[in-house]
Amino acid sequence: MRSIRVWARLLGLRGTVIEEVNVNDAGEGTEVVVAVRPGWRERGRCGICGRRAGRFDRGGGRRRWRALDLGTSLCWIEADAPRVCCSKHGVVVARVPWARHDSRFTRAFEDQCCWLAVNCSKKAVAELMRCSWRTVGSILERVCGEARLKVDLLSGLTSIGIDEISYRRGQRYLTVVVDHHSGRLVWAAPGRDRQTVLSFFDALGQERCKEIESVSCDMASWISSAVAEAVPDAQRCVDPFHVIGLATDALDEVRRELWREARREKNLTLAKDLKGARFCVWKNPENLTDRQAQKLAVIGKLNGPLYRAYLLKEQLRQIYRSATYEEAEALLDAWLAWARRCRLPAFTKLARTITAQRDGILAAIRLGLSNARVEQINTQIRLITRRAFGFHSADALIALAMLTLSGLCPPLPDRVK
Numbered sequence: 001m002r003s004i005r006v007w008a009r010l011l012g013l014r015g016t017v018i019e020e021v022n023v024n025d026a027g028e029g030t031e032v033v034v035a036v037r038p039g040w041r042e043r044g045r046c047g048i049c050g051r052r053a054g055r056f057d058r059g060g061g062r063r064r065w066r067a068l069d070l071g072t073s074l075c076w077i078e079a080d081a082p083r084v085c086c087s088k089h090g091v092v093v094a095r096v097p098w099a100r101h102d103s104r105f106t107r108a109f110e111d112q113c114c115w116l117a118v119n120c121s122k123k124a125v126a127e128l129m130r131c132s133w134r135t136v137g138s139i140l141e142r143v144c145g146e147a148r149l150k151v152d153l154l155s156g157l158t159s160i161g162i163d164e165i166s167y168r169r170g171q172r173y174l175t176v177v178v179d180h181h182s183g184r185l186v187w188a189a190p191g192r193d194r195q196t197v198l199s200f201f202d203a204l205g206q207e208r209c210k211e212i213e214s215v216s217c218d219m220a221s222w223i224s225s226a227v228a229e230a231v232p233d234a235q236r237c238v239d240p241f242h243v244i245g246l247a248t249d250a251l252d253e254v255r256r257e258l259w260r261e262a263r264r265e266k267n268l269t270l271a272k273d274l275k276g277a278r279f280c281v282w283k284n285p286e287n288l289t290d291r292q293a294q295k296l297a298v299i300g301k302l303n304g305p306l307y308r309a310y311l312l313k314e315q316l317r318q319i320y321r322s323a324t325y326e327e328a329e330a331l332l333d334a335w336l337a338w339a340r341r342c343r344l345p346a347f348t349k350l351a352r353t354i355t356a357q358r359d360g361i362l363a364a365i366r367l368g369l370s371n372a373r374v375e376q377i378n379t380q381i382r383l384i385t386r387r388a389f390g391f392h393s394a395d396a397l398i399a400l401a402m403l404t405l406s407g408l409c410p411p412l413p414d415r416v417k
Helices: 003-011 107-119 122-129 133-150 194-204 221-230 240-264 268-276 278-282 290-302 304-319 325-340 345-356 358-367 372-387 394-405
Strands: 016-026 029-038 054-057 062-070 073-080 083-086 090-093 159-168 172-179 185-190 214-217 235-238
Touching (some): 003 016, 029 062, 107 133, 107 394, 122 133, 133 394, 159 372, 172 194, 172 372, 185 194, 185 394, 194 221, 214 358, 221 235, 235 240, 240 278, 240 304, 240 345, 240 358, 278 290, 278 304, 290 304, 304 325, 325 345, 325 358, 345 358
Parallel strands (some): 029 073, 159 214
Antiparallel strands (some): 016 029, 054 083, 062 073, 083 090, 159 172, 172 185
């Protein structure tokens, strides 16, 4: 086999003619510089769309692209970088088969960076690949952008979940959209407002918006109002976890108010008991220890308001364990009637909230839908953020999240996915 073909195989170059290979001293190590030119089929094409285009000028002359290391030596691909005049994109640098447009690295180098970033921290990737961590972020954005052009993640959506996640201090949020059928992250954008959600539906398009049958979310008005405007025929399903969370918060508010009242009356024994009762009224009955069950029994005998609040919380939980939809609807209506006349301000307020969200709660019960998949994606995004020690740019975080959670991560060079 000729040496030129050996170098082409080693570097994974296709559609490329190797002109010369030089090994140079570079400080403490060596570097390999491979001079190449595109094959005749790849010449004179637009760097963006790949169409044939007329030559414009020589551009910036010779240019280098960083390739995967050869052993312990740095490797560079060197070639001319002329400019062409595309009928659609104007004057751009001509396309080269070994690298993406507007990149200083070969495709193999970027694909390996992305694979490593998905599986370990950006700092480790930067150390292994001998580049800066900001460079890793720009590579992630570039590869993710190309992958999203090839795969339409928004096609075939019928049931989606919408939620927000904080990715940085200072009220920095991402809005994420997850497909309930595939469990994949299909869209993410910085922001946490109505306009951000509407931008997702704008990207989806009017025709595909009509195919949306159900949307799971929490009770945030900025989500519900955008869903009602963009997909009025879809069923909005309120996440059960958030409903029970509101009931638990109301229960704790009752307990704290009783504790403050006992302190004002100098009843220190009652105040101590109320403070120690926090976990036994929070936990589900089946998870109580023997000591907590005894304490709950004492509360049932001696503290009527707190025990009533506890029963209200547990009764609301039972709605989601109903055998049929009709039973759940009857239990919810009975719970609302009880909560309105329970003489506990926190639960009276909660009853008004649940009355306003009644249709969404019943839709979630009927369809068996929750935001569990979305919360799972949020947990993985938090793990990605923690593993990278945070992100300055939301775009880099979104790119890495899409590569990890949307199935867009490229395989390692010359390996089948």
